[in-house]
Amino acid sequence: MVRAFYPATVVRRWVRACENPTGVAVFSNRVPPGLAPNRIATELARRKPRFDLTVSNPTQCGIPYPPGLLDALADPAGFAYRPDPRGLAAAREAVAAGYVQYGAAVEPExxxxxxxTSEAYAFLFKLLANPGESVLVPSPSYPLFEHLARVEGIEAIPYHLNPEFDWRPDLPDLAAAPSEVRAVIVVHPNNPTGSLIHPDDASALADLAAARGWAIVADEVFLDYSLADRPGAGDTFAGTEQALTFSLxxxxxSVGLPQLKLAWLVASGPGDLVKAALERLEFIADTFLSVSTPVQLALPLLLREGAVVRSAIRERCRCNLTTLRQAASRVPTVGVLEPGGGWSAVLRVPAIIAEEDLVLELLQEDSVAVHPGYFFDFPMDGILVVSLLPEVAVFAEGVERFLARIGTHLTL
Ligand SMILES: Cc1ncc(COP(=O)(O)O)c(C=O)c1O
Structure with missing residues (x-):
């Protein structure tokens, strides 16, 4: 799957290949010239791992969903088509109500x-950046940013999150960004480090964005999934006042239903900028009208009844994290980099074998799938990333096998 298996470094290689085409230039360089699978993808296509610690879709992990949760999709009101480019009012009201728990007063307008969320990024990049301009993206983080930027004809410039300092952003690095930058993306909590934006950094970022004329794009898709009490937990960017900000x-x-295809963005910041941004976003959204009426009609019920799904996912992640900590504590050379929130955990392992070789060995010898750190552009070797979503027995056995495999390398 593209999302999982093409990190930023690989995309940059594709782009260079596009810039030096050997054949006739028929296609744009927004998409890669070839999609040859890497070694891990090839191995995964050959055999399905029994202990898949990369699963990111909660519908495939035995999470209990309330039986009638999808009934509202059959509302006969869905036969009528009266599109609103921003989304149906009742649906936006339901989204706005969800921000009350985070202390932000969000108007549905x-x-x-x-x-x-990918489409929200696409809309925002169209809104904020001309072709050739750039957005700042955290590193390590979600590997899709390179693609999302590239298909909009803009560049994703990485800024560093400091592993020695709870993955906090390097603010001087950000302040030195070039003039073509139009926005800064923050992921709160970040995938896969699980780190949160510290309130001091949120405020410094807002000041910097206001001074530089950048927008802030705050990806808060994992905000409901706190794993530890850390500064920033439960804070949303939806109330930011100093700079134009979009919270996603x-x-x-939020309800563990990726197949329903509905997401949102909340605009905040100086009133005149927010008004101008929303008018333009309405124009962009009107060009596509991509959200289906049935899912918009169902949204209030989905968000309300989805509370039990959120709790079940949170519980699953916390339980698996405890298992991981306990198991890893038996192997002094393996460390869990404690996440503040989200659905994944990062492991430090002895860098005695290349990440990719270790991942392949785990697949071939132990039927265990994990992600190598380089998929996410970690600045150091010896990093593996696991999902905290798998069924608890699958997760526990996968972790045992993984630690045993590390053990074989340590005794060699
Ligand atoms: C940080 C982050 N943002 C967005 C998404 C994708 O969200 P959506 O399915 O709404 O496009 C993911 C998926 O894993 C993610 O990790």
Whole structure:
């Protein structure tokens, strides 16, 4: 799957290949010239691992969903088509109500619905950046940013999160960004480090963005999934006042239903900028009208009844994290980099074998799938990433096998 298996470094290679085409230039360089699978993808296509610690779709992990949860999709009102480019009012009201728990007063007028968070990024990049301009993206983080930027004809410039300092952003690095930058993306909590934006950094970022004329794009898809009490937990960017800010969320994480295809963005910041941004976003959204009417009609019920799904996912992640900590504590050379929130955990392992070789060995010898750190552009070797979503027995056995495999290398 593209999302999982093409990290930023690989995309940059594709782009260079596009810039030096050997054949006739028929296609744009927004998409890669070839999609040859890497060694891990090839191995995964050959055999399905019994202990898949990379699974990111909660519908495939035995999470209990309330039986009638999808009934509202059959509302006969869905036969009528009266599109609103920003999304149906009742749906936006339901999204706005969800921010009360985070202490932000969000008016439904400041919300735009999209088919996914990816589409929200696409709309925002169209809104904010001309072809050739750039957005700042955290590193390590979600590997899709390279693609999302590239297909919009813009560049994703990484800024560093400091592993020695709870993965906090390097603010001087950000301040030195070039003039073509139009926005800074923050992921709160970040995938896969699980780190949160510290309130001091949130405020420094807002000041910097206001001074530089950048927008802030705050990806908060994992905000509901706190794993530890850390500064920033439960804080949303939806109330930011100093700079134009867009906070993103969606059903794929909030109710564990990625297949329903509904997400949202909330605009905040100086009133005149927010108004101008929303007018333009409405224009962009009107060009696509991509969110289906049935899912918008169902949204209030989905968000309300989805509370039990959120709790079940949170419980699953916490339980698996405890298992991971306990198991890893038996192997002094393996460390869990404690996440503040989200659905994944990062492991430090002895860098005695290349990440990719270790991942392949785990697949071939132990039927265990994990992600190598380089998929996410970690700045160091010896990093593996596991999902905290798998069924607890699958997770526990996968972790045991993984630690045993590390053990064989240590005794060699
Ligand atoms: C940080 C982050 N943002 C967005 C998404 C995708 O959300 P959507 O399914 O709404 O496009 C993911 C998926 O894993 C993610 O990790």
């Amino acid at each position: 400041r919300i735009v619905l999209t088919a996914s 969320g969606g059903l794929s994480k």
